[in-house]
Amino acid sequence: MHIILAPMEGLVDAPIRETLSGVGGIDRSVTEFIRVTHGMLPPRIFYKYAPELHNQCRTASGTPVAIQLLGSDPGMMGLHGARAVELGARQVDINFGCPAKTVNRHKGGCVLMREPELMHAIAAAVREAVPAHIPVTAKMRLGYDDRSMGLACGQALQEAGVAELVIHARSKVDGYKPPAYWEHIARVREALSIPVIANGEIWTVDQYWRCREVSGCNEVMIGRGLIARPDLARQIKASQRGENATPMTWPEAVALIEDYAAALQTRLEDRFVTGRIKQWLNYLRIGFTEAEQLWPRARKIREVAPMLACLGADGRGLKVA
Structure with a gap:
């Protein structure tokens, strides 16, 4: 299985x-x-x-x-x-x-x-x-x-x-x-x-x-x-196993994106890193309402640091600091 x-x-x-x-x-x-x-x-x-x-x-x-x-x-x-x-x-x-x-x-x-x-x-x-x-x-x-x-x-x-x-x-x-x-x-x-x-x-x-x-x-x-x-x-x-797993939270998803971005920055220029993050975020809109709410702002961002700040500035990703 x-x-x-x-x-x-x-x-x-x-x-x-x-x-x-x-x-x-x-x-x-x-x-x-x-x-x-x-x-x-x-x-x-x-x-x-x-x-x-x-x-x-x-x-x-x-x-x-x-x-x-x-x-x-x-x-x-x-x-x-x-x-x-x-x-x-x-x-x-x-x-x-x-x-x-x-x-x-x-x-x-x-x-x-x-x-x-x-x-x-x-x-x-x-x-x-x-x-x-x-x-x-x-x-x-x-x-x-x-x-x-x-x-x-x-x-x-x-x-x-x-x-x-x-x-x-x-x-x-x-x-x-x-x-x-x-x-x-x-x-x-x-x-x-x-x-x-x-x-x-x-x-x-x-x-x-x-x-x-x-x-x-x-x-x-x-x-x-x-x-x-x-x-x-x-x-x-x-x-x-006949069990129910607690679904991943948005802050946990943001932590994954941060790890992903750090790994990408060792391989790609920042503008390409941001593009990959947007690509993933677009899919995350299906699984997380927070991603759907953030998408109109995030899709306009071109640099990695502002993108990560947008996603997780207040721990939930719903406000920009």
Whole structure:
């Protein structure tokens, strides 16, 4: 009954993995995708996306981190899978789910679901290149143009040697619009022998249980729901024990943002740090009324210190000192 923090390009970076895994309840996580094209990437690129490689591919709290690759050239994907393991990866994941137009236009991510044979070739190449004891896993959607390709693509990946498969319960065309089609995940899961992990539209504890019931999956991956409610995984774990966890307070959320900002400032210029904080705050509006109240002011701030003062000046973030 593991809970996995989803890879979200441009948002779930190493600092936020560190921050959220420290809250508790998250069993595993996955990096943002490392884009594989025609040339061999240097080690510094792997370390940029996954500094956890320096710590046995774990966050400071001990949460394992998988290295995710995205690309369409089987040979190059295999070489990069092997390189990831040489640098310390304990799991190599392949992205077949990214719906971004730029990525799809360059034949990466979800557009590959139009070609199950190529998906098979990519996954098989990575599996062959990576030592047998290192799991090769994959993430995809239910299809590109519609939700009809999930089964064919899932079977292709299983035959290629993928150890487990995460399925986001929408097609590319569906985007992120509700609902999530968990029942379609169930159809794929029933036809495969490898573990299938459900992903999509899990914002609350109740939705977690509903997703598990409809999909039949024992494990779930959560992205935006954990960004909006950083303690969601902890609440879910409590519910699995038949307990109720006290929800995170806004001052506790602000403390997380402060830690996140401090970590980002070691990696990015302040103007980019503020942008990342705003991105997170926008999601926090879903989980915290205080964030919704602060948003009109905070979204106009461009510097880190004023932003943090706005969020927590009086201990509640409702007044600016």
